[in-house]
Amino acid sequence: MFRNQYDTDVTTWSPTGRLFQVEYAMEAVKQGSAAIGLRSRSHVVLACVNKAQSELSSHQKKIFKVDDHIGVAIAGLTADGRVLSRYMRSEAINHSFTYESPLPVGRLVVHLADKAQVCTQRSWKRPYGVGLLVGGLDESGAHLYYNCPSGNYFEYQAFAIGSRSQAAKTYLERRFESFGDSSREDLIKDAILAVRETLQGETLKSSLCTVSVLGVGEPFHFLDQETIQKVIDTFEKVAEDEEVEAGDGEAAVAPAEEGGDGGAGAGDQDVAPMEM
Amino acid sequence: MTFTIPIDNGDSVKNAEADSQRTLYPYVTGTSIVAIKYKDGVLMASDMGGSYGSTLRYKNIERMKAIGKHSLLGASGEISDFQEILRYLDELVLNDNMWDDGNSLGPKEVHNYLTRVMYNRRNKFNPLWNTLVLGGVKKGESYLGMVSMIGVSFEDNHVATGFGNHLARPILRDEWHADLSFEEGVKLLEKCMRVLLYRDRSAINKLQIAKITEEGVTVSQPYSLKTFWEFQAFHNPTAGAQGSW
Numbered sequence: 450m451f452r453n454q455y456d457t458d459v460t461t462w463s464p465t466g467r468l469f470q471v472e473y474a475m476e477a478v479k480q481g482s483a484a485i486g487l488r489s490r491s492h493v494v495l496a497c498v499n500k501a502q503s504e505l506s507s508h509q510k511k512i513f514k515v516d517d518h519i520g521v522a523i524a525g526l527t528a529d530g531r532v533l534s535r536y537m538r539s540e541a542i543n544h545s546f547t548y549e550s551p552l553p554v555g556r557l558v559v560h561l562a563d564k565a566q567v568c569t570q571r572s573w574k575r576p577y578g579v580g581l582l583v584g585g586l587d588e589s590g591a592h593l594y595y596n597c598p599s600g601n602y603f604e605y606q607a608f609a610i611g612s613r614s615q616a617a618k619t620y621l622e623r624r625f626e627s628f629g630d631s632s633r634e635d636l637i638k639d640a641i642l643a644v645r646e647t648l649q650g651e652t653l654k655s656s657l658c659t660v661s662v663l664g665v666g667e668p669f670h671f672l673d674q675e676t677i678q679k680v681i682d683t684f685e686k687v688a689e690d691e692e693v694e695a696g697d698g699e700a701a702v703a704p705a706e707e708g709g710d711g712g713a714g715a716g717d718q719d720v721a722p723m724e725m
Numbered sequence: 726m727t728f729t730i731p732i733d734n735g736d737s738v739k740n741a742e743a744d745s746q747r748t749l750y751p752y753v754t755g756t757s758i759v760a761i762k763y764k765d766g767v768l769m770a771s772d773m774g775g776s777y778g779s780t781l782r783y784k785n786i787e788r789m790k791a792i793g794k795h796s797l798l799g800a801s802g803e804i805s806d807f808q809e810i811l812r813y814l815d816e817l818v819l820n821d822n823m824w825d826d827g828n829s830l831g832p833k834e835v836h837n838y839l840t841r842v843m844y845n846r847r848n849k850f851n852p853l854w855n856t857l858v859l860g861g862v863k864k865g866e867s868y869l870g871m872v873s874m875i876g877v878s879f880e881d882n883h884v885a886t887g888f889g890n891h892l893a894r895p896i897l898r899d900e901w902h903a904d905l906s907f908e909e910g911v912k913l914l915e916k917c918m919r920v921l922l923y924r925d926r927s928a929i930n931k932l933q934i935a936k937i938t939e940e941g942v943t944v945s946q947p948y949s950l951k952t953f954w955e956f957q958a959f960h961n962p963t964a965g966a967q968g969s970w
Contacts, residue, residue, distance in 0.1 A: 588829075
């Protein structure tokens with residue numbers, strides 16, 4: 450993406466019909482650390498990579514509970530993400546208060562998208578620099594949506610955003626057709642495996658990722674470290690065993706699955722302090 | 726019960742907040758509504774009268790209306806306020822339909838929305854002078870609830886408004902049971918409506934019974950109940966009330 454004379458204002462079109470400021474905002478999403486979402490017919494799992502500014506600080510919170518039946522994972526400018534999460538919580542609770550019924554997630558994402566669109570059409574505003582993976586329930590079951598800074602939203606069976614998300618997406622693309630009927634446990638396992646893809650060789654530990662689940666009859670909640678570690682142990686162990694069996698030279702399960710990364714996403718040293 | 730506040734706001738030509746903008750007393754009113762849950766959903770009965778004080782002025786008022794796909798609303802009290810509520814609900818249902826996303830407002834949502842409206846109006850000392858009965862079926866679950874003009878709201882297996890509270894409720898408490906058939910339900914409602922006809926001076930002998938099931942709402946054609954006026958007690962009604970006048 451090159452600097453040009455049409456990219457100063459969000460309300461200036463380029464001759465080729467692009468709004469560069471909006472596209473630059475979507476770049477900010479790509480710089481944030483990865484967030485992953487997948488869904489079955491009855492459950493949605495949101496997972497993300499825990500990133501801390503330095504060894505001294507705690508990691509940024511990237512997954513938020515919006516209501517018992519809706520959760521959101523963000524990537525990009527976390528400050529923008531927090532503001533939008535607060536908006537979502539407010540919409541959900543207002544609906545709940547008036548109708549004593551949970552706000553259908555499909556309607557929430559439309560409100561969110563319309564809010565984002567406003568910022569692409571006012572000269573005194575800027576687009577939100579955050580991508581949101583919204584998972585929730587409505588009358589027709591579990592849904593996963595991606596809201597982007599442009600004001601567009603799409604529904605997904607599974608998706609990943611943020612840096613090195615391409616690796617996760619490749620993993621998910623291979624398996625998404627079976628997610629609809631997946632059990633809750635398999636869905637969680639796939640989410641953690643997808644997170645591992647984005648780590649590019651770093652050993653997966655439960656302290657490196659946050660996983661949340663919601664589903665029919667199961668309110669939104671985070672999985673604790675122990676549970677996550679147990680899931681990790683099931684497939685790390687399998688990998689170890691296979692390595693031992695295969696002997697030297699033959700690729701074990703774990704390294705083989707890390708094939709797909711296209712090298713997208715900046716290295717850690719290029720991430721600006723405000724972006725996570 | 727009075728909703729007047731002793732504040733002089735001047736004349737309503739110059740001052741928009743003058744008292745004529747607030748409901749102070751009802752003018753054209755409907756009498757009781759009686760409703761019960763039964764096997765397939767909810768049954769509701771009301772007569773078609775609109776009283777103007779003690780005059781039975783209007784005899785063709787439908788006091789029960791379908792709301793959306795899943796609900797039935799019955800109202801007693803001020804008829805014009807009922808019509809206003811129908812306009813609010815029309816807008817609500819329209820917006821819900823415009824989403825066109827497979828989600829729809831069920832009876833629980835409509836009941837709670839109405840509770841909010843009634844309570845907020847009460848807080849502004851400008852009530853909608855109605856007691857509303859909201860029944861419906863969604864996804865096989867029956868729902869029956871009531872909201873009063875001051876925002877008191879609850880759900881039950883059988884409800885009644887106005888005089889029905891005093892005359893119909895005792896009958897329903899004794900004779901209602903779960904899984905009534907349609908015929909049993911209608912008979913039970915007719916029993917209540919007959920008592921109301923004998924004893925409530927604002928009741929008229931022209932009633933409708935509405936049924937709501939998973940399939941939808943049906944409101945019957947108006948009909949009348951057979952009455953018997955030759956009871957011994959009716960011949961000399963004041964026989965037991967000896968007094969000096």
